[in-house]
Amino acid sequence: xxxxxxxxxxxxxxxxxxxxxxxxxxxxxxxxxxxxxxxxxxxxxxxxxxxxxxxxxxxxxxxxxxxxxxxxxxxxxxxxxxxxxxxxxxxxxxxxxxxxxxxxxxxxxxxxxxxxxxxxxxxxxxxxxxxxxxxxxxxxxxxxxxxxxxxxxxxxxxxxxxxxxxxxxxxxxxxxxxxxxxxxxxxxxxxxxxxxxxxxxxxxxxxxxxxxxxxxxxxxxxxxxxxxxxxxxxxxxxxxxxxxxxxxxxxxxxxxxxxxxxxxxx
Amino acid sequence: xxxxxxxxxxxxxxxxxxxxxxxxxxxxxxxxxxxxxxxxxxxxxxxxxxxxxxxxxxxxxxxxxxxxxxxxxxxxxxxxxxxxxxxxxxxxxxxxxxxxxxxxxxxxxxxxxxxxxxxxxxxxxxxxxxxxxxxxxxxxxxxxxxxxxxxxxxxxxxxxxxxxxxxxxxxxxxxxxxxxxxxxxxxxxxxxxxxxxxxxxxxxxxxxxxxxxxxxxxxxxxxxxxxxxxxxxxxxxxxxxxxxxxxxxxxxxxxxxxxxxxxxxx
DNA sequence: CGGCTATTTGAGAGAAATCAAGGATAGTGG
DNA sequence: CCACTATCCTTGATTTCTCTCAAATAGCCG
Numbered sequence: 307x308x309x310x311x312x313x314x315x316x317x318x319x320x321x322x323x324x325x326x327x328x329x330x331x332x333x334x335x336x337x338x339x340x341x342x343x344x345x346x347x348x349x350x351x352x353x354x355x356x357x358x359x360x361x362x363x364x365x366x367x368x369x370x371x372x373x374x375x376x377x378x379x380x381x382x383x384x385x386x387x388x389x390x391x392x393x394x395x396x397x398x399x400x401x402x403x404x405x406x407x408x409x410x411x412x413x414x415x416x417x418x419x420x421x422x423x424x425x426x427x428x429x430x431x432x433x434x435x436x437x438x439x440x441x442x443x444x445x446x447x448x449x450x451x452x453x454x455x456x457x458x459x460x461x462x463x464x465x466x467x468x469x470x471x472x473x474x475x476x477x478x479x480x481x482x483x484x485x486x487x488x489x490x491x492x493x494x495x496x497x498x499x500x501x502x503x504x505x506x507x508x509x510x511x512x513x514x515x516x517x518x519x520x521x522x523x524x525x526x527x528x529x530x531x532x533x534x535x536x537x538x539x540x541x542x543x544x545x546x547x548x549x550x551x552x553x554x555x556x557x558x559x560x561x562x563x564x565x566x567x568x569x570x571x572x
Numbered sequence: 573x574x575x576x577x578x579x580x581x582x583x584x585x586x587x588x589x590x591x592x593x594x595x596x597x598x599x600x601x602x603x604x605x606x607x608x609x610x611x612x613x614x615x616x617x618x619x620x621x622x623x624x625x626x627x628x629x630x631x632x633x634x635x636x637x638x639x640x641x642x643x644x645x646x647x648x649x650x651x652x653x654x655x656x657x658x659x660x661x662x663x664x665x666x667x668x669x670x671x672x673x674x675x676x677x678x679x680x681x682x683x684x685x686x687x688x689x690x691x692x693x694x695x696x697x698x699x700x701x702x703x704x705x706x707x708x709x710x711x712x713x714x715x716x717x718x719x720x721x722x723x724x725x726x727x728x729x730x731x732x733x734x735x736x737x738x739x740x741x742x743x744x745x746x747x748x749x750x751x752x753x754x755x756x757x758x759x760x761x762x763x764x765x766x767x768x769x770x771x772x773x774x775x776x777x778x779x780x781x782x783x784x785x786x787x788x789x790x791x792x793x794x795x796x797x798x799x800x801x802x803x804x805x806x807x808x809x810x811x812x813x814x815x816x817x818x819x820x821x822x823x824x825x826x827x828x829x830x831x832x833x834x835x836x837x838x
Numbered sequence: 839c840g841g842c843t844a845t846t847t848g849a850g851a852g853a854a855a856t857c858a859a860g861g862a863t864a865g866t867g868g
Numbered sequence: 869c870c871a872c873t874a875t876c877c878t879t880g881a882t883t884t885c886t887c888t889c890a891a892a893t894a895g896c897c898g
Contacts, residue, residue, distance in 0.1 A: 414749040429741075461724070533845095
């Protein structure tokens with residue numbers, strides 16, 4: 307089960323957002339837990355990509371005493387829009403989606419966050435989106451005060467944080483271009499190309515893209531409906547650019563062509 | 573003349589982006605100029621809202637010695653996407669649009685920046701968008717190195733910069749929701765509502781929104797065509813929510829209703 | 839195996855884009 | 869100052885693409 311929420315894409319969908327919200331809160335009461343009292347940062351697989359990459363071993367030691375590691379089960383939320391923001395989170399493993407709802411249930415995802423990424427976008431002390439686990443995920447919970455303290459005292463951390471914010475701005479900007487001006491086929495091509503970036507390419511230039519999320523998450527990320535996502539993937543398959551062994555696995559067979567579709571960008 | 577570029581909205585538009593780009597470069601060669609050697613920061617109307625708000629008079633003195641004030645004529649660009657980034661800019665007056673082009677000329681604006689806003693989004697030392705003056709504008713040119721120096725040394729500036737980046741992230745996130753999921757009527761309502769935020773409201777609850785940009789800028793900002801922008805404004809007019817004295821001036825007559833349309837957000 | 843959910847596919851409707859033309863506006867030059 | 873011209877804006881007719889509605893298929897977990 308990848309999605310708790312049914313797709314509520316359409317501008318005219320009149321589903322009851324209150325019920326939606328209630329269901330989500332119910333989900334939220336179960337099974338998230340702290341998996342360890344401190345955290346073994348020394349062996350953390352995400353450390354090199356995370357906000358703590360720039361810390362010395364000594365600094366890391368002090369830092370780690372203030373953070374907690376949490377397991378978030380698929381579908382559960384870490385925080386919700388409009389909640390008071392007390393923590394940042396670093397994704398250790400798994401994948402998190404940032405979601406925003408309109409009053410009638412329409413949903414827009416603004417990012418998928420994975421290992422090393424920083425979560426906790428807030429403004430005026432309030433979270434700006436729902437952060438939900440796409441699949442089981444492990445995150446580090448960092449009190450905002452602590453992160454602020456370290457960014458004030460450790461220049462390296464300041465630089466890392468700054469870079470991460472700039473990357474996020476850059477990603478959001480490109481996503482706005484995609485949402486505003488790209489066709490469905492270009493949207494899917496862009497999405498798959500981006501996802502394939504950290505993949506290993508076989509000798510015959512193929513790569514498997516693993517989709518941890520369902521079609522409705524992809525649709526809500528790209529500003530489409532699940533049907534259009536499905537049809538567009540089928541179209542790309544028929545064009546011979548990719549294979550679809552299972553719905554959660556896509557093998558890119560013509561990287562160059564897919565990239566050309568994606569990067570109509572100048 | 574508000575727009576140099578014709579609208580190139582449609583996914584199927586096959587206009588030649590090369591020509592577009594050339595024309596833009598031509599424009600860029602004329603008439604931008606430095607309007608003063610140093611800058612009279614003490615009397616700057618944008619200072620309280622700008623990045624330099626947190627500086628003491630002494631600090632401001634040193635800071636101002638490193639910056640230049642430039643006049644940018646309507647339609648001209650300050651910098652372009654893919655250019656090496658050497659400067660940040662603070663908008664003193666006028667309005668700047670951030671634009672990105674796709675290969676076939678489709679355009680997406682990601683923000684309008686006005687007095688007090690900071691420009692210069694870059695990643696890996698490269699600007700991420702074209703910054704162009706919507707109308708005649710004055711900007712302060714701040715070498716990136718200088719801004720970095722001051723953010724390192726002056727905590728207040730660090731806080732201001734951080735807040736500005738968070739606001740920008742927040743704006744972009746909300747814009748992504750708009751682009752991905754809102755209807756034309758909601759898009760226009762959101763746009764006008766946001767623009768009316770700094771307006772004075774008359775006794776009978778009316779406010780004039782001045783649109784410095786043309787319909788094609790609005791269309792490219794909201795992910796629509798100029799025709800749809802025009803038709804939608806007419807529709808809102810017919811619904812009795814606003815008046816359109818001139819195409820660049822819109823008087824909101826039913827703020828509450830417009831806001832309700834805009835904030836279908838929960 | 840059976841029920842549930844996710845995904846795919848088809849048919850039809852609807853909304854926004856495209857194509858086209860007329861009217862308003864602003865800036866230019868006489 | 870006014871007429872002229874280029875551009876911008878609005879409106880209408882038509883097309884096209886995506887969404888909606890509906891149903892069948894596939895995949896997963898108990």
